[in-house]
Amino acid sequence: DTAVSQTPKYLVTQMGNDKSIKCEQNLGHDTMYWYKQDSKKFLKIMFSYNNKELIINETVPNRFSPKSPDKAHLNLHINSLELGDSAVYFCASSRTAGGLRGEQYFGPGTRLTVT
């Protein structure tokens, strides 16, 4: 069973389009995250939700909007895609936000290419 799953795995789209990436975890965790990984493998946290409430909202363009319909799902919607949005986006989850049980479990990633 896949613990943290993301769809789609690959996403190729044109500038200006709107797209969504979906994430689901079946671990019963309370906290979910979105990260962006650039071509140099640097990981940047974008958002974190704990029990469907936004707890981390890093400096990210307003074009990015997370949505958590329930604590097992955290989706990422991106409006008006730009070339600089091309990256690999990872979803992750953890039992709690930080603390001793803050160990994170990652999805396989979604490679977004904007042309």
Added chain:
Amino acid sequence: GNSVTQMEGPVTLSEEAFLTINCTYTATGYPSLFWYVQYPGEGLQLLLKATKADDKGSNKGFEATYRKETTSFHLEKGSVQVSDSAVYFCALSPSQPGNQFYFGTGTSLTVIP
């Protein structure tokens, strides 16, 4: 504040060589420390962890010891294999719940036969 500083790569080693990837941290309180590994085309996987000072995490021949006196959590392996080629991330989870994870910048390791 909290941060993780990781040895820059890339690192290239011959098979069976000894590996050390340095990681130091700054944190308030008593964080948990982790090493994650990312194989090509995949997501990050937890490699090992330590939750208190002097703990040693180990997995797949890799080891790291939580050193509070030097604020370090260096990753070591005695004999690397080609299959260990990956990007390795050091990470910190603050002791206070409600805070984010802090990742290092990653170290790319290539092991050649």
